[in-house]
Amino acid sequence: MATFDLPRRLFAEALGTAFLLAAVVGSGIMGERLAGGNVALALLGNTLATGAALVVLITLFAPISGAHFNPAVTLVATLRRDMPWRSALAYALAQLLGAILGVWCAHAMFGEPLLQISTKLRTGPAQVFSEAVATFGLVATILGSLRFRLDFAPISIGLYIVAAYWFTASTSFANPAVTIARSLSDTFAGIAPASVPDFIFAQLAGAFVAMLTFGWLLKEEQTS
Numbered sequence: 001m002a003t004f005d006l007p008r009r010l011f012a013e014a015l016g017t018a019f020l021l022a023a024v025v026g027s028g029i030m031g032e033r034l035a036g037g038n039v040a041l042a043l044l045g046n047t048l049a050t051g052a053a054l055v056v057l058i059t060l061f062a063p064i065s066g067a068h069f070n071p072a073v074t075l076v077a078t079l080r081r082d083m084p085w086r087s088a089l090a091y092a093l094a095q096l097l098g099a100i101l102g103v104w105c106a107h108a109m110f111g112e113p114l115l116q117i118s119t120k121l122r123t124g125p126a127q128v129f130s131e132a133v134a135t136f137g138l139v140a141t142i143l144g145s146l147r148f149r150l151d152f153a154p155i156s157i158g159l160y161i162v163a164a165y166w167f168t169a170s171t172s173f174a175n176p177a178v179t180i181a182r183s184l185s186d187t188f189a190g191i192a193p194a195s196v197p198d199f200i201f202a203q204l205a206g207a208f209v210a211m212l213t214f215g216w217l218l219k220e221e222q223t224s
Contacts (some may be wrong), residue, residue: 004064004065006087006090008064008065009064009065009066009087009091010065010090010091010094011094012061012064012065012067013061013065013067013068013069013091013094013095013098014094014095014097014098014101015061015098016057016060016061016065016067016069016098017069017070017094017095017096017098017099017102017177017178018098018099018101018102018105019053019057019102020050020053020054020057020069020099020102020178021098021099021100021101021102021103021105021106021178021181021182022102022103022105022106022109023049023050023052023053024046024049024050024053024102024106024178024182024189025102025103025106025107025182025185025187025189026049026105026106026109026110027045027046027048027049027050028042028046028187028188028189029106029110029112029187029188029189030045030049030110031043031044031045031046031049031188032187032188042188043165043166043171046165046188046189047162047165047166048162050161050162050165051158051159051161051162051165052158054154054157054158054161055154055155055157055158056154057069058153058154058157058158059154062153062154065091067154068091068095069095069098069175069177070095070138070174070175070176070177070178071091071092071095071096071175071176071177072135072138072139072174072175072176072203072204072206072207073138073139073142073175073207074088074091074092074095075088075092075204075207075208076139076142076143076207076208076210076211079208079211080211080215092177095177096177096180096181098177099177099178099180099181100180100181100184102181103181103182103184103185104184106185106187107185107187112185112187115184116184116185116186116187116190117183117184117186117192117193118182118183118184118185118186118187118190118191118192118193119186119190119192120186120190120191120192121192121194121195122170122191122192122195122199123194123195123198126169127169127170127195127198127199128170128198128199128201128202129202130168130169130170130172130202131168131170131172131173131174131198131199131202131203131206132202132203132205132206132209133168133206134164134168134170134172134173134174134203134206135174135175135202135203135204135205135206135207135210136206136207136209136210136213137160137164137174137210138157138160138161138164138172138174138207138210139206139207139210139211139214140210140213140214141156141157141160142157143210143211143214143215143218144156144214144218145157147218161174170199173191173199173203174203174206175203176199176200176203176204179191179196179199179200179203180196180200183195183196
């Protein structure tokens with residue numbers, strides 16, 4: 001299997017995360033414009049586009065960078081000693097930069113002002129808890145796929161996100177870079193900056209608990 005140097009891995013993470021955010025924000029704008037005020041229909045369009053994009057992006061970029069697209073996933077990989085801290089910090093910065101560029105790309109495609117700040121508050125214990133659950137499930141899906149069905153990982157992750165859009169009150173951001181970038185879009189997919197810290201705390205907590213839980217659950221028994 002080919003190995004790629006750090007600059008190319010960072011570029012892959014930035015580009016993949018940019019396309020992910022373009023899909024999330026762009027499909028949200030399109031869905032809201034076409035749904036005629038039907039929020040459920042707009043969310044359905046947003047959901048399907050995001051899940052489909054994830055399958056393609058993970059398939060494309062996983063052989064290059066691992067297709068994290070998510071600082072919480074990168075943190076788990078680092079704590080599991082699958083990558084060094086220096087690379088992890090670079091990954092997180094690339095993901096954040098790519099996420100912001102992806103939001104701006106979506107704005108440009110739909111004739112929206114590039115620079116925006118969201119006014120959509122997403123607050124309260126239910127939404128924060130939802131983010132912990134959503135990220136726990138995402139990390140569980142990733143670790144389980146890596147352990148048992150690596151070839152199925154893109155589909156399993158995409159399907160999980162599609163489901164989590166609907167079974168969590170927060171619509172499953174499950175990603176600190178996505179959360180920060182979406183605060184820069186006052187559109188359907190936006191989140192007010194005041195809501196961002198609680199979401200990120202919950203996401204990191206959910207990822208950490210999932211890492212501990214599935215590190216134990218998936219550990220192979222030592223045989224004598």
